Amino acid sequence: MAECRGLGHSVQRKEDARFIRGQGRYIDDVKLPGMLYLDIARSPYAHAKITRIHEETAMAVDGVAAVITGKTLEGFKLAWMPTLMSDQQMVLPVDTVKYQAQEVAAIVATSRYAAADGAAALEVDYDPLPVVVDPHEALKPGATKVRDDKDSNHIFHWEHGDADGTEAALAGCDTVVEQKMHLPRIHVASIETCGCVASWNPVEGHLTLYLTTQAPHAIRTVVALVTAHLGLAEHKIRVISPDIGGGFGGKVPVYPGYVLATAASVVTGKPVKWIEDRSENLQADSFARDYHITAKLGSKKGKVTALKLDTVADHGYSDAAANPSKFPAGLYHIATGSYDLANAHVSVDGVYTNKPPGGIAYRCSFRVTEAVHAIERMVDLLARENGEDPADFRLRNFIKPEQFPYQSALGWEYDSGNYGAALEKAMDMIGYQDLRAEQAEKRARGELMGIGISSFTEIVGAGPSKTFDILGIKMFDSAEIRIHPTGKAIARFGTKSQGQGHETTYAQIIAEELGIPPEDIQVEEGDTDTAPYGLGTYASRSTPTAGAAASIASRKIREKGRKIAAHLLEADEADLVWEQGKFYVKGSPDRAKTIQDIAFAAYTNHPQGLEAGLEAISYYDPPNLTFPFGSYICCVDIDRGTGQVKIRRFVAVDDCGVRINPMIVDGQIHGGLTMGIAPALLEEISYDADGNITGGNFMEYLVPTAMETPHWELGETVTPSPHHPIGAKGVGESATVGAPPAVVNAVVDALWHLGVRHMEIPMTPARVWDVLNEHGAAATR
């Protein structure tokens, strides 16, 4: 029998055949007969009253077919839409705009260029209003109120842990470090922007939505709920998520453009396409981060004892975060990280400002990056305050392998881990002691070199139904597998790949379980008419949930296969032994039936009393989350003349449990690392006092090129998840979560002897040069 190449094989990706030929089908490649194009006119002001929209100015443009305004939508009760966090967000404003680049009107035209002309020609009269951009200012009494429908700018207060116990423990510590840090607004900036094609069929009352979405099934339900009063129903809505050019969390939300294209299709009776520009994507789509953190960490006799995080979260004008319903601050309470500490308290206050709404992940599981940044920065500071090397301090304070499953002070049960092994491996790979010696020499010569560590613990795979839901829908995920008579298979999933390689990795899981080679398994996702219901791909949940469902569904098929094999072999079921790809009779390995024989018999010769066919479905509700971890070490050199930080080496040791396809795992880590150093060194979206955006296009928002990206050096340890059917944990986001503090710790390490204790991100040359200059260390001619 051909080798089945299940788990642990670097199988070449099935999806590549179309991508390398330019035959991927992305959203902008969808073209329907008679299709119209939609463009959006946006606000130049961060806060203003709209006094008049001169629709006729756009209508006068050749090719413009319709102009849609907030007033049009209000007539259909569609001017506002609900967010996932029980807030609401405008599709189009009826009277006031709340952030720069907010949608003001939609222009529908016969061509892309005509729609853009219409948007440019549209005249709108505004009365500017006072603007509040700083969330701390927004919380002060008398601050400009962002939302007319709310009492104040304070959205929510959330806290978790033992506040009094933590205060008491901190008071009892012999060493306490305190630090404020800001994780600025950033944007996932997938190279494909967002878009959709809406096609309304008035005769059948049917809506087809091609959509750049990571969660097609949930979107279908949301559309059904918000349009029920217009007579749309879920069985008449088909969401198709085509090939997606990168998602990273940015393609989870419902954007106003999607609703507008849908409304436009209903109004015009024609299919309508909306594709946003890069600038619109950066300026108006959901942002990530924007947490202002005040952190305290204390130790007693060198043992980490207590953590306290107080946080102001800038959500923009609406809380449009994409978190599970019961978690307004996501999984921020993973903040105790890899350390065994008994006392912790975290709090978050959400605030409205005149900025775009959001609070989504940037390639991370719900606010885990913010938590990891805080704890990994603080552990570094505390180590030094204790006069100890940050590596030794970590090794002493890690949760020990024998403590798993581990109950964290903030209520999580970590499934498995071996943190010391990962850090020691990383230290070995990079030659930690030699680097420290080199650093001492360099420092003596006045050169700036630093070494930074991050030993992160992630929390992914949301999640168990008792705590995890989105709009009430439990966060299971699904797999449906059908074996054809010739032993080939089709498998469909509730998730949606955006480049992760599901067509290959899911096939490998099934291959492992059933012995059918991956190339004989067709994997499909993203069409709500055909795929089983699932919550989608984000938060590194595909492998922990749908991957597990693939295993469980395969095992159901195997169990039916056992009955068929027993019938074919005229043996007792109990006497059959499964070996990858076949059942044989115990003691006589020659009396065997392969999965292909069994599949054929399922349709041609099934036993009496058993239904024909060979298929199964699983909706997998994970018993717990998974907790991938790793240790990263970054070595930087800093140019005293320019402030440029150069990453000389970066070693990443990841433990994501059992690896399905090592080549794909490494690729995920490479990409994650690159999106990890990006916010540390380059990326930020910021606003001036009037709410004008900077960083709103690719000339200002600096995504790393091959020049800024180092040659990543990867290592691995494997600590299986005890509760996942194949022991896998998920890996797509680990590196984005773990990398930023390694870079910051390296830069602070390089500057420590100058008296530098902290660096805010992004550590651009200008910011680093300013710090060097303040400390008298900038090189001058």
Next chain:
Amino acid sequence: MSSHQISVTINGEEHTREVEARLLLVHFIREELGLTGTHIGCDTTSCGACTVLLNGVPAKSCTVFAVAADGAEVTTVEGLGNGGLHPVQQGFTEKHGLQCGFCTPGMMLTSKALLEENPDPSEAEIRWGISGNLCRCTGYVNIVRAVQRASELMKENSDG
């Protein structure tokens, strides 16, 4: 809006069309000719997703008017393989040089031109060569390996 008749040879086939003066080459390729392998990722000539070869030289087709390509030879991803796979396509597949695939056509065309000019580039030369093309998924390491593999394959082909 003035319109002009242009003839552009794309992947060896000549196309004559009447186009608006402002039509971008990328839209000419994607919308007029239906060759959707050439992608669009930005509006500031920054990302390189739209890269094609214009008379053999990489060009960001979002920043070239179609009329400026009148009489030119253009190669898009659809013209890379000529039936089989070009060594660059082979290299990207073998070395996992792509994930979502959105940057990939532009990245491969840039790589092809790079290797034609410099058949045996160093890692630093490859990184410099592809620095006008953004990839958000791969972290570039495997793209560098893909180009190195393509270089090997091209050498084998020319030796054999």
